Amino acid sequence: MTKWSRSMRSQSKLIALVPTMGYLHQGHLSLIKEAHKHANVIAVSIYVNPGQFSPNEDLSTYPSDFQGDIQKLMSVPGGIDVVFNPKNLYDYGDSDGGESGGGDGVVSCIEKSGLGHESWVRVEKLEKGLCGKSRPIFFRGVATIVTKLFNIVEPDFALFGKKDYQQWRKLHHEVRKFLPGASTHALVHIIPNISMVTVPLASLIGWKMKMGLESEMNSRINGSKLGEEKILEPVRDLDFSIKVIGCEITRENDGLAMSSRNVHLKPEEREKALSINKSLSKAKSEAENGQVQCDKLRNLVIQCITEAGGTIDYAEIVDQHSLEKVEFIKGPVVFCVAALFGKVRLIDNMEINL
Ligand SMILES: Nc1ncnc2c1ncn2[C@@H]1O[C@H](COP(=O)(O)OP(=O)(O)OP(=O)(O)O)[C@@H](O)[C@H]1O
Numbered sequence: 391m392t393k394w395s396r397s398m399r400s401q402s403k404l405i406a407l408v409p410t411m412g413y414l415h416q417g418h419l420s421l422i423k424e425a426h427k428h429a430n431v432i433a434v435s436i437y438v439n440p441g442q443f444s445p446n447e448d449l450s451t452y453p454s455d456f457q458g459d460i461q462k463l464m465s466v467p468g469g470i471d472v473v474f475n476p477k478n479l480y481d482y483g484d485s486d487g488g489e490s491g492g493g494d495g496v497v498s499c500i501e502k503s504g505l506g507h508e509s510w511v512r513v514e515k516l517e518k519g520l521c522g523k524s525r526p527i528f529f530r531g532v533a534t535i536v537t538k539l540f541n542i543v544e545p546d547f548a549l550f551g552k553k554d555y556q557q558w559r560k561l562h563h564e565v566r567k568f569l570p571g572a573s574t575h576a577l578v579h580i581i582p583n584i585s586m587v588t589v590p591l592a593s594l595i596g597w598k599m600k601m602g603l604e605s606e607m608n609s610r611i612n613g614s615k616l617g618e619e620k621i622l623e624p625v626r627d628l629d630f631s632i633k634v635i636g637c638e639i640t641r642e643n644d645g646l647a648m649s650s651r652n653v654h655l656k657p658e659e660r661e662k663a664l665s666i667n668k669s670l671s672k673a674k675s676e677a678e679n680g681q682v683q684c685d686k687l688r689n690l691v692i693q694c695i696t697e698a699g700g701t702i703d704y705a706e707i708v709d710q711h712s713l714e715k716v717e718f719i720k721g722p723v724v725f726c727v728a729a730l731f732g733k734v735r736l737i738d739n740m741e742i743n744l
C-alpha cells in the first residue's frame with residue numbers, strides 16, 4: 391500500500407483516503423464524491439477494526455459483503471484507485487487474532503497475551519463523553535487504527551462522515567488544528583502531468599477503476615490549481631500533514647441516517663428508529679424558534695424516542711468543538727443521540743447554528 395502511495399506522490403498526485411469498515415452505502419460513497427474535489431487519486435480502506443470493539447459489542451455480527459462493496463465502488467462516478475483490505479493490522483503475539491484480527495472476544499490484542507501490539511493513540515478529553523461512555527475502548531481503537539492507516543497510506547486528505555460526529559471531531563483535533571504562528575507547513579507542489587498507474591500488490595486489492603477520468607482531472611487541475619503551491623495548514627498534536635475533511639450526513643428518503651448497521655433492523659424497528667431524526671428535527675426547529683433551554687429540548691427527544699420503543703443511550707446537546715455539554719444554546723451546538731432499537735445501536739446528530 392505504501393509503495394503505491396509513494397509512487398503516486400512521486401508523480402505529484404494528491405492522495406485521499408476514505409477509511410471504512412465496509413458494507414458500503416451512499417453515505418460512504420458521498421465521502422468518495424467529496425474526495426474527488428480535493429485529490430487526484432483515492433484509496434478506500436475496508437477494515438473492521440477489532441481494536442475498537444469491546445467483547446460485549448457486535449464485532450462478530452458486523453455486516454460485511456466485500457464483493458458487493460467492490461461493485462458499489464466500481465459504480466462511483468470518477469472511480470477510485472485502490473482498495474486497501476488488510477486481513478489484520480495488529481500483532482497478536484502468541485494468541486491467534488483470527489480472521490480480520492477479530493474472533494471471539496479478541497479485541498485489544500495485547501491485554502490477553504502480553505506480547506504483540508501495545509501502542510495506542512488516545513485523544514484524552516474528546517474520547518470521554520457521548521459514545522466514549524458506553525464504548526470505553528472505542529475511541530482509543532479508532533484513533534490507533536486511523537493513525538496506522540495514515541502511516542500506511544500516507545494520504546494528503548482523509549475523509550470522515552459527521553454521522554460519527556465525535557469520531558470526526560476527535561480525529562480532526564488529533565490531526566490538525568490551526569495554530570497561529572506555527573511553522574510546520576506541508577508544501578505541496580501540484581504539477582499538470584496526470585498519468586494513470588495500476589499497482590497490483592499482494593496484500594492489496596490492486597484495483598483500477600478510472601473509467602475516463604483523466605481528462606476530467608486534468609481540467610480540474612488546469613482550471614484551479616495548476617502550478618500553484620498549496621499550503622496545507624499546520625498540523626497539531628501528532629504532526630500529520632493530512633487535511634481531515636468532515637462530510638455531511640447522508641440520509642434515506644424518510645430521514646434515517648444511513649448506517650451499515652441499519653441492515654440488522656427489523657422492519658418494525660426501522661420504523662421506530664425514524665423517531666431519532668424526527669425528534670432531532672423538531673428540537674432543532676424549536677431551538678430556532680427561541681427554545682434555548684437544553685433540558686427542554688433533551689426531554690422532547692428522549693420522550694419521542696422512548697415512546698417509539700427505542701432505548702436511549704445518550705441524548706446530549708454539546709458544543710460543536712469541545713463536545714462539552716451546554717445548558718443554554720448560545721453558540722454552535724450539536725445534538726447527539728445514541729439509541730437502541732432491538733439489539734441495534736444507532737447514532738445520529740444534528741448541528742444547531744443559531
Ligand atoms: N450516513 C452517513 N453519512 C455520511 N457519512 C457516513 C454515513 N454513514 C457512515 N459514514 C461515514 O463513513 C465512514 C465509515 O463508516 P462505517 O464504515 O463505520 O459506516 P457506518 O455506516 O458508520 O457503520 P456503522 O453501522 O458502524 O455506524 C465514517 O467516516 C462514517 O462517519
Ligand SMILES: CC(C)(CO)[C@@H](O)C(=O)[O-]
Nearest residue numbers: 409410411439532535554
Ligand atoms: C474510522 C473507522 C474506519 C476506523 O475503524 C471506523 O470507526 C468507521 O468506519 O467509522
Ligand code: BAL
Nearest residue numbers: 411442443528554557
Ligand atoms: N462508524 C462507527 C464504527 C463503529 O461503530 O465501530
